[in-house]
Amino acid sequence: MALAVRDIESATRFYTEALGCTPWKEAERLSLAEQAVALRWPNAGLLLLPAETALPLVDRPVCEAGIAHVCIQTPAIVPVVNRAKARGAELHSEPIDLGTGFLYCYARDPERNVIEVECVAPVWPDEQPWLAHANIVTHDLRRLVGFYSRLLGVEAIRSPLLRDDKRLDTIADLTDVQLRAAWLNPGNAQLELMQYLQPATGAKTGRRESGAPGFAYVAFEVTGLAEACEHLKESGGDFVDAPTPGATQAWGMDPDGNRVLLLDLGAFSDAGLRISTLADPQITQRFSAARAALAPAS
Structure with a gap:
């Protein structure tokens, strides 16, 4: 993942001190930007790039098309959320239980980028966060799911229509949310694709403007x-x-x-x-297996 920011030094402090990233100096050579800073979670990397300073920071709604957020998971959400708030993040809400066994909240970093924080079952004592997924919002879910499924060689898990849930509205900071989602798991982390039907996701977005602050690719x-x-x-x-x-x-x-x-x-x-040299590139699969082992036998 790459994130274009106005203040790379500040963003580096936020993602390392609040969200558990560590420096990944080897990966900085992959960027064409001299000021780029490469960070990593146990299973994936985050490249911080300089944004075009003439372009304004925009508090984009989570339903706007484009690469909209990244999600980190941790068995201990309270320390992560508290650190994020202490370092300038603002929450849409405190963590909310959607009945899935997880707690969810959306936080906006100091430059208004959205980070989803999920609290998962405490399957191990280590509280180190990891990257669960990157989220892309689209006006044509069927087409985009087809593309990424073919590209990555994996089948998508699809949600039903999600609607009439005030908890979703609160998490998303929107009204009367209706959406469909799909998840693809090619290996070290998932790709989450969403289409909002209310408020409807349009085809055009400022997220893709060259040099725009926000998730770049x-x-x-x-x-x-x-x-x-x-x-x-x-x-x-x-x-x-x-x-x-x-x-x-x-x-x-x-x-x-x-x-x-x-x-x-x-x-x-x-x-x-390489991804294979990271601290725990298979952590998402390891978590799924550990969670399944805790489930009661049917």
């Missing part, structure tokens, strides 16, 4: 860049710039126009760039 580690580029095209995507021979990365777009970075790290001798 999602990145996927691939093996064989040329083949991965062809696969992205066949899946229904396109390219911002045509990939060049010998390149190690290519900038693509999903059908909505959200930026997708494909990274072929085979040419780099530094293994520390």
Whole structure:
């Protein structure tokens, strides 16, 4: 994930001190921006990029199209939320129980970007947060689910129509929320896709404006860049710039126009760039297995 911010130093402090990220110096070489700072959770990276200072910070509603938020999970939500608030975050609400066994809340970081914080079952004593998913909001859920399902080679888990729940309204800071969602799990973290029917998600968004503050792109580690580029095209995507021979990365777009970075790290001798070298790249699967083991036998 990449996040464009106006104040990289402040954002670095927030994401490390409040949300459990640690420095990932090896990954900074993957950015073209000199001021970029690479951070990591146990299973995924977050690249902080300089935003265009002439563009204003916008308090975008969570139903606006584009890459809308990231979600972290932890067995101990209170310390995370308290640290976030102490370092300038504002909550839509205190954590809320939706009846799923989790607690949920949306927090806005000091630059108004949305971070979903989920409290999961205490399956282990370690309170270290991890990245659960990146969220993309779309005006055409069926199309975007089809694209990412083909691209990632996984089937989506789909929600029913979610509506008539004041708890959803409170979490989202919206009125009369109606939405559908889908989740894809390609490995180290999930991709969450949502379409709001009320308030309706439109096709246009300022999130994709070049240099705009906010979540800028999602990145996927691939093996064989040329083949991965062809696969992205066949899946229904396109390219911002045509990939060049010998390149190690290519900038693509999903059908909505959200930026997708494909990274072929085979040419780099530094293994520390790879997801597999992170502290716990399979933590989402490990959590699911541990939670299932706690469930009573039917």
